[in-house]
Amino acid sequence: MALLDWLKDNKKDRKEVALVLSTGGARGLAHIGAIDQLNEMGYHIHSVAGTSIGALIGGMYAAGRLEDFKRWMETVDRRKVLSLMDFSLSINHLMKGDRIIKEMMEVIPDVKIEDLPIHYCAVATDAITGTEVNFTSGSLYEAIRASISLPVFFDPVREKDRILLDGGLVNPLPLNRVKRKKNDLLVAVNVSGHDYKGQVELNKIIKEQNEKSRVRSFINKMLPDDMDLNYYTLVNRSTSIMINCNAQLALKITPPDILVNIPMNRYNTFDFDKYARLSAIGRNKTKTSIMKFLGK
Numbered sequence: 001m002a003l004l005d006w007l008k009d010n011k012k013d014r015k016e017v018a019l020v021l022s023t024g025g026a027r028g029l030a031h032i033g034a035i036d037q038l039n040e041m042g043y044h045i046h047s048v049a050g051t052s053i054g055a056l057i058g059g060m061y062a063a064g065r066l067e068d069f070k071r072w073m074e075t076v077d078r079r080k081v082l083s084l085m086d087f088s089l090s091i092n093h094l095m096k097g098d099r100i101i102k103e104m105m106e107v108i109p110d111v112k113i114e115d116l117p118i119h120y121c122a123v124a125t126d127a128i129t130g131t132e133v134n135f136t137s138g139s140l141y142e143a144i145r146a147s148i149s150l151p152v153f154f155d156p157v158r159e160k161d162r163i164l165l166d167g168g169l170v171n172p173l174p175l176n177r178v179k180r181k182k183n184d185l186l187v188a189v190n191v192s193g194h195d196y197k198g199q200v201e202l203n204k205i206i207k208e209q210n211e212k213s214r215v216r217s218f219i220n221k222m223l224p225d226d227m228d229l230n231y232y233t234l235v236n237r238s239t240s241i242m243i244n245c246n247a248q249l250a251l252k253i254t255p256p257d258i259l260v261n262i263p264m265n266r267y268n269t270f271d272f273d274k275y276a277r278l279s280a281i282g283r284n285k286t287k288t289s290i291m292k293f294l295g296k
Contacts, residue, residue: 011257012294016184018047020175020256021054022247023168024191025150025269028053030262030282032070032275034189035061037286043185047119049178051167054189055122055147059140062120065108072107073275081272098155101145110141119179122147123167127156132170134177151239168192169239173247175254188256189282191264192247260289 017038021031031054038045050058060069084100113120114137122135124146135143146157146164157164171177172192180186251259262285267274 011185014183014185015043016181017043017045017187018178018180018184019045019049019058020173020178020186020188021048021050021058022188022190022192023052023054023166023172023243025053026271026274027191027262027264027267027269027278028057029073029272029275029278030191030264030285031057031189032066032073033279033282033284034260034286035066036279037283037290038187041287041290043187045118046181046184047179049121049123049174050147051123051172051174052148052150053191054174055135055167056144059120059122059144060108062113062116062118063108063111063140064117068108069104070275070279072104073272076272076275078273081270098145101141105141110139113137113140113143116140121174121177121179123171123174123177124149124157125165125167125169127163127165128161130170132167133162133164168243168246171246171250172243173250175250175256185258186254186256187258187260188251189260189262189286190247190251191262191282192243258289258293260286 019035019038021028021034031050035045035057045061048058048062050056057066057069060066084103113122113135120136120140122143124133124135124143125131126133133146135146142157142159146159147167148154149156149164150166151169154166167174173188173190175186175188178186260282262281264278264281267278271278
């Protein structure tokens with residue numbers, strides 16, 4: 001056997017995985033199915049890096065609490081999704097973003113990142129300097145809360161002299177932030193991309209909620225029912241385009257051994273009540289990508 005062929009076959013036999021999970025809102029629930037499939041096929045994840053929803057799912061796995069999180073997700077329906085949206089009339093956000101963290105902490109207690117059984121990194125963005133912020137120590141939930149701080153939607157996290165936003169702004173697929181070991185496999189699950197239809201759906205949900213509130217006129221005027229642009233939708237759409245472009249650039253700079261690319265136009269940012277379907281998509285796509293890598 002030629003040396004090149006031997007090296008290629010040897011690579012396919014490797015089972016140690018450094019896992020990278022992208023941003024993508026509720027579509028990131030596919031990360032759960034991806035992790036399950038990797039484990040079932042005998043792969044051992046020794047390190048995980050994630051942004052936004054990827055930081056959330058990756059954090060639950062790194063803490064050894066993914067099964068608990070899955071059981072909690074099975075209880076989430078549309079009504080519960082709405083109840084977790086702590087709407088706030090503010091000049092810089094529509095939701096506080098704290099209620100979901102508090103509820104999760106009741107099910108899965110906080111832990112220090114440095115005490116996790118496997119290496120973990122969550123990515124956020126410093127709005128003051130425009131630089132990337134990596135969490136590899138400290139409170140797991142503080143890292144997750146910073147990483148999911150989607151501009152306009154959630155209240156930014158204020159930490160000393162920093163204002164932290166969603167990590168997807170600078171590194172939506174943090175292939176360069178996972179801890180690598182010699183001869184391991186770099187596996188990336190990417191669910192980032194445009195979500196124009198999802199934005200329209202979210203606008204309708206917010207409007208319905210605001211109809212029950214005394215302070216609703218300003219927000220509702222900012223949220224059209226169709227694809228027309230205003231300041232709010234233009235900022236959100238521009239962010240979505242930027243995140244997708246940055247993810248594609250990251251893949252070119254640091255190509256993974258296995259790429260699980262999951263475009264899902266039919267699911268929107270806040271489809272957290274569709275956990276079972278999204279997880280199944282992640283599982284199926286991951287199996288297909290692994291089989292392709294193995295040449296089967």
